[in-house]
Each structure stands twice: as C-alpha cells, then as structure tokens.
Amino acid sequence: MEANDTVQTGPVSPLVLQIVAPGDIVLDLAKAGKVVRLGGGLRQDGDSVVVTRAGRLRHMQANNKYWVEGSQKRYVPNVEDGVIGVVVDRRFESYSLDIGAPTYAILPILAFEGATRRNAPNLQPGAAVYARVVKAHRDVQPELSCMDVSNKSSGFGSLKNGYVFECSTGLARSLLSKPMCPVLEALGKRFSYEIAVGLNGRVWVNAQEPSTIVAVSNGILASEFLTPAQQHIMVAKVIERMQ
C-alpha cells in the first residue's frame, strides 16, 4: 500500500483547469485515493479515467469530484437544473417537451402549483415552459416539474409573451453565475426586462417594448466571447444606438 492510500483523497490530477480532449487519460485510479466521483465528460476504463468530451477539467476538493466543463449546443439533463422547454405534444396525463436533450422530456399535468385533475393549465404545442428537472437518468425519459421542492411555483411555469432564443450551454451557465453576469447587470441599469435562463441553452426575454427585447437578446448573444470590460462597452454601444 502506498502512503497516499491512507488519506481519503489522493493527489489531484495534474490536468485540473487544463483543456482536455476525448481520449486523454486524466487520472490513475490506483493512485487516486479511495473515493473519486466522476461527473459529465469522463468515464472509467479499467484503472484509468478517460475524457469523452472536449472542455476544461474541473475538480471539487470537498467531495473529490472531477468533471469536464465545456460549451455545447445540446443539453444533457441534470437533476435540479432549470430548463426552458417547448411543448411538442399533449398526452392524457402529461406534456411532451423539447428541452434540447437526446429525448423529449415529460411534464406531468399535475406538476403545477395548485393543479388538480379538474383545474390544470392548458398548454398548446409551441408554448414555452420554464421548469425544473426532477428525474434525469439515461434509461428513462427526463421528467420536469413546475414546482420547487416545497410544491410552490417559485417562478416556474408557462412563459407568456416574450421571445425565446437559443445559445450555447456555456453562455447559459455564465448568465446564471454569481456574482451577476456583467452583461445582464449593465443591461439592467438601463432597461427593465424579465428574463428566464434555462441551463439547456435557451433564454426567454420579455419587456414592455419590443425594441427592448431585441436589444437585450442581441446584447446577450453578442456577449459570449467578451471580457467583462468589453461587455460593458458593448452594452453602452447598444444603449447609444437605441436613442
């Protein structure tokens, strides 16, 4: 037994925070300590941990978890993610929603606050819904809910009016990051708008004036590859053009 087997977490992979590509071996399990958790983009092959997706390798010290953070256009469902789905079909007890995942997700008709069999919201195909992922397993369809854990709506539900656009999952994640994303902060100082960001790379924007919706949407889409300082300048230019 080697010395590092006695501690719970062994040495951290030297590739943490580096860019990795499919096929890269990031960790030797024989030397990695007892408990290693693997998140998205990694798989175990015998004694080694191999990358399956291009991105940046991340590591969480608290639970010795590794995952690959990338930016894609497709979404892989994860429990507790807030997503924006589009209703494709209505069945007897549930709706089918396209959330940009490998398969459609189901949203039970009773998964709304205060919904009963008699009194359930009536969504038509094409309606946008902001919901929470409650079941995500590769062998079953993902399941959504428009209630939080205490059965309150807390912002989830059908998104009326407004405009939905798609972006990369990386951009969606940075829009939701804390402290607040610079572009949203800068836009919020000038415009009043409503926004819902789904981790599946869909963003819903609503405002009084259509021009505000257009400005906010374009501002967000243009911010993807800009630094915080550049984002402030870009937003200032957008505002200038509006006047």
Next chain:
Amino acid sequence: MDFISPEGLRLDGRRPLELRQLQAEIGVVEKADGSATFEMGNTKVIAVVYGPREVQSRSQQQHDQALVRCEYSMASFSTGDRRRRGKGDRRATELSLVIRQTMEAAILTNLLPRSQIDIFVQVLQADGGTRACCINAATLALADAGIPMRDIVASCAAGYLNSTPILDLNYLEDSGGGPDLTVALFPKLDKVSLLQMDSKIPLDVFEKVMNLASEGAKAVAQFIREKLMENTKQLVLAKGR
C-alpha cells in the same frame, strides 16, 4: 508513368513520406449542433452533426444505444468534370456505411439510448483521399457537438507506386493504378478502427504501407487534437466571468 522523379519528389513536389498541408475549422455551420471543415491539400470536406436528438421514426429507436446515421455526398463542383452526383449511387452508399461504422465505433452509443445522431458529410473539393478526409472532418464535428467519444478517430491513406510506399495520395497518384490503403485509428488507445484497400500487394509490402498509413494517421490525430484544444480554449476561457 513516373510518380517519383529521380530527385525523389512526387508530382506535387512532396517527398514520398510527406503529408499534404492540413487545415481545419470548427463550428462552420451556425444552426448545427456540431460542424467542421477539414482540408488535406486540395481535398476539402465539410461535416455537419445533428444530435443526439429524438429518433425520427419510432421503429428505428434502440432502447440500449443511440442510432447513428451518416450521409455522404459529393458536391457537383467537387471534381474536374462537373457532374451531378446523387447520394444514392453505389460509391456514396458504401462510403456512408464506412464512415458510419468508423464513427459508431468511436461514439459511446450506450450513453445515449433512444436517441439519434445524424452525420452529414459532403466533399467540396476532391483530390484523392476523400475517405480519410471525411472521417477526420466527422471526428471534429462530433467533438464540436460534445458527443461522448472513446477517443479521437484520425485517418490517412497510403499507397505503393514505383516500388515506393507513399503517404496521403492525391488524385493523380490515386488513379495511378497502385493500391490505395486507408487506415483510421484511435491514437490514444492505439487501435485500428478502419482498414480498407483495393487491389493486391505482397504481404511484406503491405506491412510497410500499413505502417506508413498508421504513422500518417497519428500525425493527423495530433493536428486534430491541437485544433480541438484551440477551439475549446476559445469557447471555455474567453467567457466574461
């Protein structure tokens, strides 16, 4: 016909063991989930990936793995004589199958059950080695789409003309009557995923040509990896945080 001059140079000025210039671009189609163009000299291919998405026809859905589909076509302007080439001719059907099988071996299809992945490959300029170029473009497009893969697949062709093994044949050398051998492999796993050859060659010569093609594929893999890392870095690190 002399394919190698007395000075040891090929028709396009390369040495026998030299690759053509490689170029690649990732994310060329805005609306697709993943896309890439790949150039090997004058051969240029565009690959576009959609998915993993809901299976279009229920009867094809597989409960334990993803359905991978591939469609290969040649643009009518891709060759010297302008000709309409459908996606239905025998060559195209065979190539679609070859590309599909190669990519299916790389994709971790068991992670995406009940879904479908579509790969569309089109040759924009044909100058020999389209098979290899298509596989390289498809790999980059799949990686761009974030589809889980065992490893990068890289491919390269090699031939045997004027009693010399030569790497990465162009159109003239390809139609020179010698063997044309295409290899696709997983560089990190060091496993071969595709090996095709038309015509016959002696066994000892085959070994030389096969090794040459493998070396070429490894060099291509290195290039693909660099391109992919460069693109990923731009996507992940340039974000305003």
